[in-house]
Amino acid sequence: FTAILIILKPMSVLRQADVACRGNQPIPVQYPKERSGLPDSTGSATTMGPTGCPHVHTYKVDNWKQNLRVIYQCFVWSGSAETRKRKAKSCACHMCGSHLSRLHSCLHCVYFACFSKKHIHDHAKSKRHSLAIDLLYGGIYCFGCQDYIYDKDIEQIAKEEQRKAWKMKAGERFLTWEPNKRELELLRHNPKRRRITSNCTIGLRGLINLGNTCFMNCIVQALTHTPLLRDFFLSDRHKCEMQSNSCLVCEMSQLFQEFYSGHRSPHIPFRLLHLVWTHARHLAGYEQQDAHEFLIAALDVLHKHCKDDNGKKANNPNHCNCIIDQIFTGGLQSDVTCQVCLGVSTTIDPFWDISLDLPGSSTPFWPLSPGGDGSALNGETHTSSSGATTLTDCLRRFTRPEHLGSGAKIKCSGCHSYQESTKQLTMKKLPIVACFHLKRFEHSAKLRRKITTYVSFPLELDMTPFMASSKESRMNGQYQQTTDPFNNDNKYSLFAVVNHQGTLESGHYTTFIRQHKDQWFKCDDAIITKATIKDVLDSEGYLLFYHKQFLEYE
Protein backbone atom coordinates (compact mmCIF):
# COMPACT_ATOMS: atom_id res chain seq x y z
CA PHE A 1 0.00 0.00 0.00
CA THR A 2 1.40 3.32 -1.01
CA ALA A 3 0.91 6.13 1.44
CA ILE A 4 0.63 9.41 -0.38
CA LEU A 5 1.84 12.20 1.82
CA ILE A 6 0.74 15.55 0.54
CA ILE A 7 3.15 18.24 1.69
CA LEU A 8 1.11 21.29 2.43
CA LYS A 9 3.81 23.72 3.48
CA PRO A 10 6.81 24.91 1.46
CA MET A 11 10.29 23.53 1.88
CA SER A 12 13.29 25.75 1.16
CA VAL A 13 15.24 24.50 -1.83
CA LEU A 14 18.90 24.93 -1.06
CA ARG A 15 19.34 23.93 2.56
CA GLN A 16 21.81 21.14 3.05
CA ALA A 17 19.43 19.02 5.10
CA ASP A 18 16.87 18.88 2.26
CA VAL A 19 16.45 16.14 -0.24
CA ALA A 20 16.05 17.28 -3.83
CA CYS A 21 13.69 15.26 -5.92
CA ARG A 22 14.74 14.45 -9.41
CA GLY A 23 12.21 12.21 -11.05
CA ASN A 24 11.35 9.65 -8.42
CA GLN A 25 14.67 9.36 -6.65
CA PRO A 26 15.54 11.62 -3.74
CA ILE A 27 19.21 12.65 -3.80
CA PRO A 28 21.25 14.60 -1.25
CA VAL A 29 22.56 18.04 -2.22
CA GLN A 30 26.29 17.86 -2.91
CA TYR A 31 29.11 20.37 -3.09
CA PRO A 32 31.67 19.36 -5.72
CA LYS A 33 35.26 18.93 -4.58
CA GLU A 34 36.60 21.27 -7.30
CA ARG A 35 35.18 24.36 -5.66
CA SER A 36 36.54 23.77 -2.19
CA GLY A 37 39.89 25.51 -2.74
CA LEU A 38 41.61 23.44 -0.09
CA PRO A 39 42.18 19.69 -0.20
CA ASP A 40 39.66 17.69 1.78
CA SER A 41 41.20 16.10 4.86
CA THR A 42 39.86 12.63 4.07
CA GLY A 43 41.26 12.92 0.56
CA SER A 44 38.47 11.06 -1.17
CA ALA A 45 35.03 12.35 -0.21
CA THR A 46 33.13 14.28 -2.86
CA THR A 47 30.39 15.40 -0.52
CA MET A 48 30.96 18.24 1.88
CA GLY A 49 29.12 16.51 4.64
CA PRO A 50 27.40 18.25 7.50
CA THR A 51 30.42 20.35 8.46
CA GLY A 52 30.15 22.63 5.46
CA CYS A 53 33.14 24.04 3.69
CA PRO A 54 36.75 23.46 4.79
CA HIS A 55 37.45 27.16 5.38
CA VAL A 56 35.01 27.30 8.22
CA HIS A 57 37.29 25.21 10.43
CA THR A 58 39.76 28.07 10.70
CA TYR A 59 36.97 30.22 12.07
CA LYS A 60 35.80 27.78 14.73
CA VAL A 61 38.44 28.57 17.30
CA ASP A 62 38.48 30.15 20.77
CA ASN A 63 35.22 31.81 21.68
CA TRP A 64 33.72 31.73 18.18
CA LYS A 65 30.28 30.60 19.26
CA GLN A 66 29.74 33.50 21.60
CA ASN A 67 31.15 35.99 19.10
CA LEU A 68 28.83 34.68 16.43
CA ARG A 69 25.84 34.92 18.74
CA VAL A 70 26.64 38.54 19.44
CA ILE A 71 26.76 39.26 15.72
CA TYR A 72 23.37 37.61 15.18
CA GLN A 73 21.81 39.40 18.14
CA CYS A 74 23.16 42.82 17.35
CA PHE A 75 23.27 43.04 13.61
CA VAL A 76 21.08 40.40 12.03
CA TRP A 77 18.04 39.72 14.18
CA SER A 78 17.91 42.69 16.48
CA GLY A 79 15.29 41.78 19.03
CA SER A 80 15.53 44.57 21.57
CA ALA A 81 15.15 48.29 21.11
CA GLU A 82 18.76 48.78 22.14
CA THR A 83 20.19 46.42 19.56
CA ARG A 84 17.92 47.90 16.90
CA LYS A 85 19.23 51.36 17.63
CA ARG A 86 22.79 50.12 17.41
CA LYS A 87 22.04 48.32 14.18
CA ALA A 88 20.43 51.39 12.68
CA LYS A 89 23.47 53.49 13.54
CA SER A 90 26.38 51.25 12.74
CA CYS A 91 25.25 49.05 9.90
CA ALA A 92 26.46 50.86 6.87
CA CYS A 93 29.10 50.01 4.30
CA HIS A 94 32.52 51.16 5.56
CA MET A 95 33.51 51.95 2.04
CA CYS A 96 30.53 53.71 0.49
CA GLY A 97 28.13 54.30 3.39
CA SER A 98 25.25 52.44 1.77
CA HIS A 99 22.70 50.81 4.05
CA LEU A 100 20.81 48.77 1.57
CA SER A 101 23.05 46.97 -0.90
CA ARG A 102 23.04 43.49 0.65
CA LEU A 103 25.14 44.49 3.59
CA HIS A 104 27.49 41.88 5.00
CA SER A 105 29.58 41.79 8.11
CA CYS A 106 33.03 40.24 8.11
CA LEU A 107 33.22 37.38 10.60
CA HIS A 108 36.90 37.87 11.38
CA CYS A 109 36.89 41.57 12.23
CA VAL A 110 34.54 44.48 12.70
CA TYR A 111 33.84 45.51 9.14
CA PHE A 112 30.57 46.12 7.35
CA ALA A 113 30.48 46.31 3.58
CA CYS A 114 27.99 45.88 0.82
CA PHE A 115 27.85 42.83 -1.39
CA SER A 116 26.25 44.30 -4.48
CA LYS A 117 29.17 46.63 -5.12
CA LYS A 118 31.68 43.97 -4.12
CA HIS A 119 33.06 46.06 -1.25
CA ILE A 120 33.01 43.10 1.10
CA HIS A 121 34.83 41.08 -1.54
CA ASP A 122 37.61 43.69 -1.60
CA HIS A 123 37.89 43.48 2.17
CA ALA A 124 38.04 39.68 2.11
CA LYS A 125 40.78 39.76 -0.49
CA SER A 126 42.94 42.38 1.16
CA LYS A 127 42.63 41.03 4.68
CA ARG A 128 42.36 37.35 3.67
CA HIS A 129 39.26 37.02 5.79
CA SER A 130 37.32 34.20 4.25
CA LEU A 131 33.90 34.41 5.92
CA ALA A 132 31.17 37.05 5.98
CA ILE A 133 27.57 37.08 7.16
CA ASP A 134 24.59 38.50 5.31
CA LEU A 135 22.90 40.97 7.64
CA LEU A 136 19.50 40.55 6.03
CA TYR A 137 19.08 36.82 6.27
CA GLY A 138 21.98 35.57 8.37
CA GLY A 139 23.54 33.41 5.67
CA ILE A 140 27.27 32.73 5.80
CA TYR A 141 29.30 33.49 2.66
CA CYS A 142 32.65 31.84 2.09
CA PHE A 143 35.01 33.66 -0.26
CA GLY A 144 37.04 30.49 -0.71
CA CYS A 145 34.06 28.47 -1.91
CA GLN A 146 32.51 31.55 -3.55
CA ASP A 147 29.06 30.63 -2.36
CA TYR A 148 26.89 30.61 0.73
CA ILE A 149 27.71 27.65 2.89
CA TYR A 150 25.66 25.68 5.36
CA ASP A 151 27.52 24.62 8.43
CA LYS A 152 25.52 22.50 10.87
CA ASP A 153 26.85 24.18 14.01
CA ILE A 154 26.40 27.68 12.65
CA GLU A 155 22.89 26.85 11.40
CA GLN A 156 22.00 25.68 14.87
CA ILE A 157 23.19 28.93 16.45
CA ALA A 158 21.41 30.97 13.77
CA LYS A 159 18.13 29.17 14.42
CA GLU A 160 18.38 29.67 18.17
CA GLU A 161 19.16 33.37 17.87
CA GLN A 162 16.35 33.88 15.40
CA ARG A 163 13.84 32.24 17.73
CA LYS A 164 15.12 34.32 20.63
CA ALA A 165 14.66 37.52 18.66
CA TRP A 166 11.13 36.55 17.60
CA LYS A 167 10.14 35.79 21.16
CA MET A 168 10.97 39.36 22.09
CA LYS A 169 8.51 40.63 19.57
CA ALA A 170 4.82 40.05 20.06
CA GLY A 171 2.90 37.81 17.74
CA GLU A 172 3.38 34.57 15.90
CA ARG A 173 5.80 34.06 13.08
CA PHE A 174 5.52 31.72 10.16
CA LEU A 175 8.13 28.98 10.49
CA THR A 176 9.28 27.09 7.45
CA TRP A 177 8.27 23.48 7.80
CA GLU A 178 11.01 20.93 8.32
CA PRO A 179 10.22 17.22 8.39
CA ASN A 180 10.78 15.39 11.67
CA LYS A 181 12.42 11.94 11.89
CA ARG A 182 9.17 10.04 11.49
CA GLU A 183 8.15 12.09 8.47
CA LEU A 184 11.55 11.59 6.84
CA GLU A 185 11.12 7.86 7.37
CA LEU A 186 7.67 7.92 5.82
CA LEU A 187 9.00 9.87 2.86
CA ARG A 188 11.81 7.38 2.32
CA HIS A 189 9.53 4.34 2.54
CA ASN A 190 6.94 5.83 0.25
CA PRO A 191 8.81 7.26 -2.73
CA LYS A 192 5.68 7.85 -4.84
CA ARG A 193 5.08 11.60 -5.21
CA ARG A 194 2.03 13.38 -6.54
CA ARG A 195 2.69 16.74 -8.09
CA ILE A 196 -0.02 19.35 -7.68
CA THR A 197 0.08 21.65 -10.67
CA SER A 198 -2.13 24.64 -11.20
CA ASN A 199 -4.49 22.71 -13.44
CA CYS A 200 -4.54 19.53 -11.37
CA THR A 201 -8.01 18.37 -10.43
CA ILE A 202 -7.17 16.17 -7.49
CA GLY A 203 -9.95 16.16 -4.95
CA LEU A 204 -12.66 15.95 -7.56
CA ARG A 205 -14.66 12.76 -7.49
CA GLY A 206 -18.23 11.81 -8.25
CA LEU A 207 -20.60 10.21 -5.77
CA ILE A 208 -23.06 7.44 -6.61
CA ASN A 209 -26.67 8.21 -5.77
CA LEU A 210 -27.91 5.45 -3.50
CA GLY A 211 -31.57 6.30 -3.92
CA ASN A 212 -32.54 9.98 -3.49
CA THR A 213 -29.26 10.60 -1.66
CA CYS A 214 -28.29 13.66 -3.70
CA PHE A 215 -29.18 15.72 -0.60
CA MET A 216 -26.20 14.07 1.07
CA ASN A 217 -23.92 14.01 -1.97
CA CYS A 218 -24.21 17.75 -2.58
CA ILE A 219 -23.14 18.54 0.99
CA VAL A 220 -20.26 16.05 0.87
CA GLN A 221 -18.95 17.85 -2.23
CA ALA A 222 -19.08 21.19 -0.44
CA LEU A 223 -17.33 19.81 2.66
CA THR A 224 -14.57 17.99 0.79
CA HIS A 225 -13.76 21.25 -0.93
CA THR A 226 -13.60 23.32 2.24
CA PRO A 227 -9.86 24.08 2.35
CA LEU A 228 -9.33 24.11 6.11
CA LEU A 229 -11.36 20.97 6.62
CA ARG A 230 -9.43 19.25 3.86
CA ASP A 231 -6.12 20.28 5.40
CA PHE A 232 -7.24 19.03 8.82
CA PHE A 233 -8.16 15.59 7.57
CA LEU A 234 -5.29 15.16 5.14
CA SER A 235 -2.83 15.96 7.93
CA ASP A 236 -4.35 13.14 9.97
CA ARG A 237 -5.33 15.41 12.80
CA HIS A 238 -8.22 13.31 14.07
CA LYS A 239 -7.28 10.96 16.88
CA CYS A 240 -10.28 8.80 17.52
CA GLU A 241 -11.24 7.81 21.00
CA MET A 242 -14.58 6.28 20.25
CA GLN A 243 -14.77 2.60 21.00
CA SER A 244 -17.32 1.60 18.40
CA ASN A 245 -16.90 1.75 14.65
CA SER A 246 -19.49 4.45 14.32
CA CYS A 247 -17.36 7.59 14.49
CA LEU A 248 -18.51 9.98 11.79
CA VAL A 249 -15.27 11.94 11.97
CA CYS A 250 -13.30 8.78 11.11
CA GLU A 251 -15.63 8.22 8.19
CA MET A 252 -15.10 11.80 7.08
CA SER A 253 -11.36 11.19 7.24
CA GLN A 254 -11.79 8.10 5.06
CA LEU A 255 -13.88 10.13 2.66
CA PHE A 256 -11.09 12.67 2.22
CA GLN A 257 -8.63 9.84 1.57
CA GLU A 258 -11.00 8.56 -1.13
CA PHE A 259 -11.46 11.97 -2.71
CA TYR A 260 -7.74 12.76 -2.79
CA SER A 261 -6.64 9.27 -3.78
CA GLY A 262 -6.57 10.21 -7.45
CA HIS A 263 -9.21 7.61 -8.36
CA ARG A 264 -11.47 8.86 -11.09
CA SER A 265 -14.34 6.42 -10.65
CA PRO A 266 -17.23 7.67 -8.54
CA HIS A 267 -17.16 6.81 -4.87
CA ILE A 268 -19.97 4.84 -3.27
CA PRO A 269 -20.69 6.43 0.11
CA PHE A 270 -22.68 3.58 1.63
CA ARG A 271 -20.82 3.65 4.94
CA LEU A 272 -21.40 7.36 5.29
CA LEU A 273 -25.10 6.94 4.55
CA HIS A 274 -25.37 4.18 7.13
CA LEU A 275 -23.66 6.30 9.79
CA VAL A 276 -25.94 9.23 9.00
CA TRP A 277 -28.99 6.99 9.42
CA THR A 278 -27.57 5.77 12.73
CA HIS A 279 -26.84 9.18 14.18
CA ALA A 280 -29.55 11.32 12.60
CA ARG A 281 -32.67 9.16 12.63
CA HIS A 282 -34.83 11.90 11.20
CA LEU A 283 -32.87 11.72 7.96
CA ALA A 284 -33.13 7.96 7.54
CA GLY A 285 -35.18 6.40 4.82
CA TYR A 286 -35.08 6.59 1.06
CA GLU A 287 -37.22 9.64 0.53
CA GLN A 288 -35.74 12.94 -0.51
CA GLN A 289 -34.45 15.00 2.40
CA ASP A 290 -33.46 18.64 2.71
CA ALA A 291 -29.79 19.29 2.01
CA HIS A 292 -29.70 22.12 4.54
CA GLU A 293 -31.07 19.83 7.24
CA PHE A 294 -28.44 17.29 6.34
CA LEU A 295 -25.68 19.91 6.60
CA ILE A 296 -26.75 20.93 10.09
CA ALA A 297 -27.21 17.33 11.22
CA ALA A 298 -23.80 16.35 9.81
CA LEU A 299 -22.04 19.30 11.49
CA ASP A 300 -23.82 18.45 14.71
CA VAL A 301 -22.73 14.80 14.73
CA LEU A 302 -19.17 15.68 13.65
CA HIS A 303 -19.02 18.29 16.40
CA LYS A 304 -20.22 15.72 18.96
CA HIS A 305 -17.75 13.06 17.81
CA CYS A 306 -14.91 15.59 17.65
CA LYS A 307 -15.44 16.73 21.20
CA ASP A 308 -14.60 13.26 22.41
CA ASP A 309 -11.06 13.48 21.12
CA ASN A 310 -10.37 16.93 22.45
CA GLY A 311 -10.29 15.45 25.91
CA LYS A 312 -12.67 18.19 26.93
CA LYS A 313 -16.07 16.95 27.88
CA ALA A 314 -19.14 19.01 27.03
CA ASN A 315 -18.94 21.31 30.02
CA ASN A 316 -19.57 24.33 27.95
CA PRO A 317 -20.95 23.57 24.51
CA ASN A 318 -20.10 27.10 23.49
CA HIS A 319 -16.44 26.73 24.29
CA CYS A 320 -15.54 23.73 22.22
CA ASN A 321 -12.37 23.98 20.22
CA CYS A 322 -12.99 21.17 17.75
CA ILE A 323 -12.28 21.67 14.07
CA ILE A 324 -15.99 22.07 13.31
CA ASP A 325 -16.29 24.94 15.75
CA GLN A 326 -13.07 26.51 14.57
CA ILE A 327 -14.25 26.55 10.97
CA PHE A 328 -18.04 26.88 11.01
CA THR A 329 -19.15 28.46 14.28
CA GLY A 330 -19.95 32.15 14.36
CA GLY A 331 -21.64 34.32 16.96
CA LEU A 332 -24.96 36.03 16.32
CA GLN A 333 -25.76 39.02 18.49
CA SER A 334 -29.36 39.82 19.32
CA ASP A 335 -30.09 43.26 20.76
CA VAL A 336 -33.54 43.93 22.20
CA THR A 337 -34.09 47.64 22.84
CA CYS A 338 -36.89 48.80 25.10
CA GLN A 339 -38.71 51.62 23.34
CA VAL A 340 -39.38 53.44 26.58
CA CYS A 341 -36.09 53.50 28.48
CA LEU A 342 -33.91 52.55 25.50
CA GLY A 343 -32.16 49.94 27.63
CA VAL A 344 -30.58 47.19 25.54
CA SER A 345 -30.55 43.54 26.41
CA THR A 346 -27.93 41.61 24.47
CA THR A 347 -27.49 37.91 23.89
CA ILE A 348 -24.99 36.11 21.69
CA ASP A 349 -25.82 32.73 20.22
CA PRO A 350 -23.58 30.43 18.21
CA PHE A 351 -24.58 29.67 14.63
CA TRP A 352 -23.44 27.44 11.79
CA ASP A 353 -25.46 29.04 9.07
CA ILE A 354 -27.59 32.11 8.37
CA SER A 355 -31.09 31.41 7.07
CA LEU A 356 -32.36 34.25 4.94
CA ASP A 357 -35.96 35.05 4.04
CA LEU A 358 -36.64 35.72 0.38
CA PRO A 359 -39.07 38.01 -1.42
CA GLY A 360 -42.05 36.00 -2.61
CA SER A 361 -42.62 34.25 0.69
CA SER A 362 -45.64 35.00 2.85
CA THR A 363 -43.64 37.34 5.11
CA PRO A 364 -43.11 40.70 3.40
CA PHE A 365 -39.56 41.38 2.24
CA TRP A 366 -39.71 44.95 0.94
CA PRO A 367 -39.33 47.69 2.00
CA LEU A 368 -36.13 47.29 3.97
CA SER A 369 -35.91 49.39 7.13
CA PRO A 370 -33.29 52.12 7.24
CA GLY A 371 -30.07 51.60 9.10
CA GLY A 372 -26.92 50.46 7.39
CA ASP A 373 -26.27 50.21 3.73
CA GLY A 374 -24.21 47.32 2.57
CA SER A 375 -24.99 47.28 -1.11
CA ALA A 376 -22.52 49.94 -2.21
CA LEU A 377 -19.73 48.08 -0.50
CA ASN A 378 -20.43 44.84 -2.27
CA GLY A 379 -20.46 46.41 -5.70
CA GLU A 380 -24.19 46.50 -6.17
CA THR A 381 -26.27 49.59 -6.79
CA HIS A 382 -29.22 50.06 -4.48
CA THR A 383 -32.14 48.10 -5.80
CA SER A 384 -35.79 48.70 -5.26
CA SER A 385 -38.33 45.95 -5.65
CA SER A 386 -38.06 46.35 -9.42
CA GLY A 387 -34.49 45.11 -9.67
CA ALA A 388 -33.10 41.68 -8.84
CA THR A 389 -32.75 40.87 -5.18
CA THR A 390 -29.19 40.49 -4.00
CA LEU A 391 -27.63 38.50 -1.20
CA THR A 392 -26.72 41.83 0.38
CA ASP A 393 -30.41 42.84 0.32
CA CYS A 394 -31.21 39.64 2.20
CA LEU A 395 -28.46 40.33 4.72
CA ARG A 396 -29.64 43.90 5.20
CA ARG A 397 -33.11 42.61 5.87
CA PHE A 398 -31.72 40.01 8.27
CA THR A 399 -29.86 42.66 10.27
CA ARG A 400 -32.55 45.35 10.23
CA PRO A 401 -34.11 46.57 13.49
CA GLU A 402 -37.51 44.98 13.80
CA HIS A 403 -40.37 46.39 15.81
CA LEU A 404 -41.78 43.56 17.84
CA GLY A 405 -45.25 45.09 17.93
CA SER A 406 -47.72 45.74 20.73
CA GLY A 407 -48.75 42.11 20.75
CA ALA A 408 -45.25 40.98 21.71
CA LYS A 409 -44.15 43.15 24.58
CA ILE A 410 -40.95 42.19 26.37
CA LYS A 411 -40.42 42.52 30.10
CA CYS A 412 -37.87 45.30 30.46
CA SER A 413 -35.54 45.02 33.45
CA GLY A 414 -35.03 48.78 33.45
CA CYS A 415 -38.70 49.76 33.43
CA HIS A 416 -39.79 46.71 35.44
CA SER A 417 -42.78 46.31 33.16
CA TYR A 418 -43.76 45.03 29.74
CA GLN A 419 -42.87 47.43 26.98
CA GLU A 420 -42.71 47.51 23.24
CA SER A 421 -39.27 46.91 21.88
CA THR A 422 -37.19 46.53 18.75
CA LYS A 423 -34.94 43.60 18.05
CA GLN A 424 -31.88 43.61 15.85
CA LEU A 425 -29.56 40.83 14.77
CA THR A 426 -25.91 41.47 13.87
CA MET A 427 -22.79 39.36 13.52
CA LYS A 428 -20.66 39.38 16.61
CA LYS A 429 -18.10 36.85 15.44
CA LEU A 430 -17.72 35.68 11.88
CA PRO A 431 -16.94 32.03 11.17
CA ILE A 432 -14.12 31.11 8.81
CA VAL A 433 -16.68 29.44 6.57
CA ALA A 434 -20.01 31.24 6.32
CA CYS A 435 -22.96 29.30 4.98
CA PHE A 436 -26.00 31.21 3.77
CA HIS A 437 -29.25 29.31 3.49
CA LEU A 438 -31.80 30.89 1.17
CA LYS A 439 -35.18 29.85 2.53
CA ARG A 440 -36.71 28.56 -0.65
CA PHE A 441 -38.97 25.97 0.91
CA GLU A 442 -42.06 27.42 2.51
CA HIS A 443 -43.78 25.13 4.96
CA SER A 444 -46.48 27.34 6.40
CA ALA A 445 -49.86 26.05 7.59
CA LYS A 446 -51.58 27.19 4.42
CA LEU A 447 -49.16 26.12 1.77
CA ARG A 448 -46.05 24.19 0.94
CA ARG A 449 -44.14 25.53 -2.02
CA LYS A 450 -40.76 26.39 -3.41
CA ILE A 451 -39.79 30.02 -3.86
CA THR A 452 -37.84 30.32 -7.07
CA THR A 453 -37.09 34.05 -6.86
CA TYR A 454 -33.68 34.69 -8.36
CA VAL A 455 -31.23 36.07 -5.82
CA SER A 456 -27.94 37.32 -7.15
CA PHE A 457 -24.90 36.58 -5.03
CA PRO A 458 -21.35 37.87 -5.44
CA LEU A 459 -18.04 36.04 -5.82
CA GLU A 460 -16.55 38.22 -3.13
CA LEU A 461 -18.46 39.39 -0.09
CA ASP A 462 -17.62 41.94 2.58
CA MET A 463 -19.50 41.32 5.81
CA THR A 464 -18.39 44.55 7.50
CA PRO A 465 -21.77 46.36 7.29
CA PHE A 466 -23.49 43.49 9.08
CA MET A 467 -21.12 43.31 12.02
CA ALA A 468 -22.13 44.26 15.55
CA SER A 469 -19.14 46.61 15.64
CA SER A 470 -20.34 48.45 12.52
CA LYS A 471 -23.76 48.87 14.05
CA GLU A 472 -22.19 50.34 17.17
CA SER A 473 -20.22 52.90 15.18
CA ARG A 474 -23.36 53.84 13.27
CA MET A 475 -25.19 54.33 16.54
CA ASN A 476 -22.38 56.51 17.82
CA GLY A 477 -23.03 58.85 14.96
CA GLN A 478 -20.25 57.65 12.71
CA TYR A 479 -22.47 57.31 9.70
CA GLN A 480 -19.58 57.66 7.32
CA GLN A 481 -18.17 54.19 7.45
CA THR A 482 -14.49 54.61 6.72
CA THR A 483 -13.84 51.27 5.17
CA ASP A 484 -10.21 50.58 5.89
CA PRO A 485 -8.94 49.05 2.64
CA PHE A 486 -6.31 47.19 4.62
CA ASN A 487 -8.72 45.60 7.06
CA ASN A 488 -9.35 42.22 5.55
CA ASP A 489 -11.05 40.48 8.44
CA ASN A 490 -14.53 40.47 6.97
CA LYS A 491 -13.82 39.62 3.35
CA TYR A 492 -15.10 36.35 1.95
CA SER A 493 -14.83 34.38 -1.28
CA LEU A 494 -17.46 32.05 -2.67
CA PHE A 495 -16.26 28.46 -2.96
CA ALA A 496 -19.37 26.26 -3.18
CA VAL A 497 -23.00 26.63 -4.24
CA VAL A 498 -25.67 23.99 -3.68
CA ASN A 499 -28.63 24.24 -6.04
CA HIS A 500 -32.02 22.58 -6.02
CA GLN A 501 -33.86 21.89 -9.24
CA GLY A 502 -37.48 20.88 -9.37
CA THR A 503 -40.39 21.14 -6.97
CA LEU A 504 -40.86 20.56 -3.29
CA GLU A 505 -42.13 17.03 -3.94
CA SER A 506 -39.56 15.88 -6.43
CA GLY A 507 -36.30 17.66 -6.90
CA HIS A 508 -32.61 17.18 -7.36
CA TYR A 509 -29.56 18.70 -5.69
CA THR A 510 -26.29 19.60 -7.40
CA THR A 511 -23.22 21.51 -6.24
CA PHE A 512 -20.83 23.91 -7.89
CA ILE A 513 -17.40 23.76 -6.25
CA ARG A 514 -14.28 25.79 -6.75
CA GLN A 515 -10.71 24.56 -7.14
CA HIS A 516 -7.55 26.69 -7.16
CA LYS A 517 -8.48 30.32 -7.72
CA ASP A 518 -10.98 30.27 -10.51
CA GLN A 519 -11.71 26.73 -11.67
CA TRP A 520 -15.33 25.76 -11.08
CA PHE A 521 -16.91 22.34 -11.47
CA LYS A 522 -20.48 21.09 -11.31
CA CYS A 523 -21.02 17.98 -9.21
CA ASP A 524 -24.18 16.13 -10.15
CA ASP A 525 -23.95 12.88 -8.20
CA ALA A 526 -21.53 10.73 -10.22
CA ILE A 527 -21.11 13.26 -13.03
CA ILE A 528 -18.52 16.01 -12.73
CA THR A 529 -18.34 18.66 -15.45
CA LYS A 530 -16.39 21.86 -15.91
CA ALA A 531 -18.40 25.01 -15.22
CA THR A 532 -17.89 28.70 -15.84
CA ILE A 533 -18.13 31.43 -13.24
CA LYS A 534 -21.17 32.66 -15.12
CA ASP A 535 -22.88 29.27 -14.71
CA VAL A 536 -22.32 29.53 -10.98
CA LEU A 537 -23.45 33.12 -10.54
CA ASP A 538 -26.49 32.68 -12.77
CA SER A 539 -27.71 29.68 -10.82
CA GLU A 540 -30.63 29.96 -8.43
CA GLY A 541 -28.63 29.30 -5.28
CA TYR A 542 -29.90 27.44 -2.24
CA LEU A 543 -26.87 27.06 0.00
CA LEU A 544 -24.00 29.49 -0.48
CA PHE A 545 -20.61 28.69 1.05
CA TYR A 546 -18.15 31.52 1.57
CA HIS A 547 -14.61 31.25 2.93
CA LYS A 548 -12.69 34.00 4.68
CA GLN A 549 -10.06 35.44 2.39
CA PHE A 550 -7.51 36.10 5.08
CA LEU A 551 -6.86 34.11 8.20
CA GLU A 552 -5.28 35.80 11.18
CA TYR A 553 -3.56 34.12 14.07
CA GLU A 554 -5.51 34.28 17.31
Added chain:
Amino acid sequence: MYVDLKMRATINQKLTEMGERERLKELLRAKLTECGWKDQMKAHCKEVIKEKGLEHVTVEDLVVEITPKGRALVPDSVKKELLQRIRMFLAQHAT
Protein backbone atom coordinates in the same frame (compact mmCIF):
# COMPACT_ATOMS: atom_id res chain seq x y z
CA MET B 1 10.31 63.10 -6.13
CA TYR B 2 14.05 63.11 -5.62
CA VAL B 3 15.04 61.39 -2.44
CA ASP B 4 18.70 61.93 -1.74
CA LEU B 5 20.97 59.36 -0.17
CA LYS B 6 21.12 61.11 3.18
CA MET B 7 17.33 61.14 3.47
CA ARG B 8 17.19 57.49 2.48
CA ALA B 9 19.71 56.63 5.17
CA THR B 10 17.80 58.61 7.78
CA ILE B 11 14.49 57.00 6.89
CA ASN B 12 16.08 53.56 6.96
CA GLN B 13 17.62 54.26 10.34
CA LYS B 14 14.33 55.41 11.79
CA LEU B 15 12.50 52.39 10.42
CA THR B 16 15.11 50.03 11.85
CA GLU B 17 15.25 51.73 15.22
CA MET B 18 11.52 51.60 15.80
CA GLY B 19 11.25 48.02 14.65
CA GLU B 20 9.03 49.13 11.80
CA ARG B 21 11.41 47.68 9.23
CA GLU B 22 10.85 44.19 10.61
CA ARG B 23 7.10 44.68 10.67
CA LEU B 24 7.09 45.89 7.09
CA LYS B 25 9.23 42.94 6.06
CA GLU B 26 6.72 40.57 7.61
CA LEU B 27 3.83 42.33 5.92
CA LEU B 28 5.60 42.21 2.59
CA ARG B 29 6.41 38.54 3.04
CA ALA B 30 2.76 37.76 3.73
CA LYS B 31 1.50 39.84 0.79
CA LEU B 32 3.94 38.33 -1.66
CA THR B 33 3.03 34.83 -0.57
CA GLU B 34 -0.70 35.52 -0.82
CA CYS B 35 -0.56 36.86 -4.33
CA GLY B 36 1.49 33.90 -5.53
CA TRP B 37 4.68 35.84 -6.17
CA LYS B 38 6.68 33.59 -3.90
CA ASP B 39 5.57 30.50 -5.79
CA GLN B 40 6.40 32.14 -9.11
CA MET B 41 9.90 32.95 -7.88
CA LYS B 42 10.35 29.45 -6.53
CA ALA B 43 9.40 27.98 -9.88
CA HIS B 44 11.82 30.31 -11.63
CA CYS B 45 14.60 29.31 -9.23
CA LYS B 46 13.98 25.69 -10.05
CA GLU B 47 14.27 26.46 -13.74
CA VAL B 48 17.58 28.25 -13.22
CA ILE B 49 18.89 25.34 -11.17
CA LYS B 50 17.89 22.87 -13.87
CA GLU B 51 19.59 25.04 -16.47
CA LYS B 52 22.86 25.56 -14.61
CA GLY B 53 22.93 22.11 -13.07
CA LEU B 54 22.43 21.31 -9.42
CA GLU B 55 26.13 20.68 -8.87
CA HIS B 56 27.34 24.03 -10.18
CA VAL B 57 24.75 26.60 -9.34
CA THR B 58 25.54 29.19 -6.65
CA VAL B 59 23.31 31.49 -4.66
CA GLU B 60 24.77 34.37 -6.61
CA ASP B 61 23.66 32.81 -9.91
CA LEU B 62 20.13 32.68 -8.60
CA VAL B 63 20.22 36.23 -7.27
CA VAL B 64 21.43 37.55 -10.61
CA GLU B 65 18.85 35.58 -12.57
CA ILE B 66 15.73 36.17 -10.53
CA THR B 67 16.19 39.72 -9.21
CA PRO B 68 15.00 41.57 -12.34
CA LYS B 69 12.03 39.26 -12.80
CA GLY B 70 11.22 39.41 -9.11
CA ARG B 71 11.23 43.19 -9.07
CA ALA B 72 9.03 43.37 -12.15
CA LEU B 73 6.46 40.88 -10.87
CA VAL B 74 5.64 42.62 -7.60
CA PRO B 75 1.97 43.64 -7.98
CA ASP B 76 1.21 47.36 -7.95
CA SER B 77 -1.26 46.89 -5.12
CA VAL B 78 1.48 45.54 -2.88
CA LYS B 79 3.80 48.43 -3.77
CA LYS B 80 1.00 50.87 -3.03
CA GLU B 81 0.20 49.34 0.30
CA LEU B 82 3.81 49.28 1.49
CA LEU B 83 4.34 52.86 0.38
CA GLN B 84 1.19 53.89 2.20
CA ARG B 85 2.39 52.21 5.37
CA ILE B 86 5.78 53.88 5.19
CA ARG B 87 4.18 57.28 4.61
CA MET B 88 1.86 56.77 7.57
CA PHE B 89 4.77 55.80 9.76
CA LEU B 90 6.85 58.81 8.72
CA ALA B 91 3.92 61.12 9.27
CA GLN B 92 3.47 59.77 12.78
CA HIS B 93 7.13 60.06 13.66
CA ALA B 94 8.07 63.30 11.94
CA THR B 95 10.82 65.17 13.80
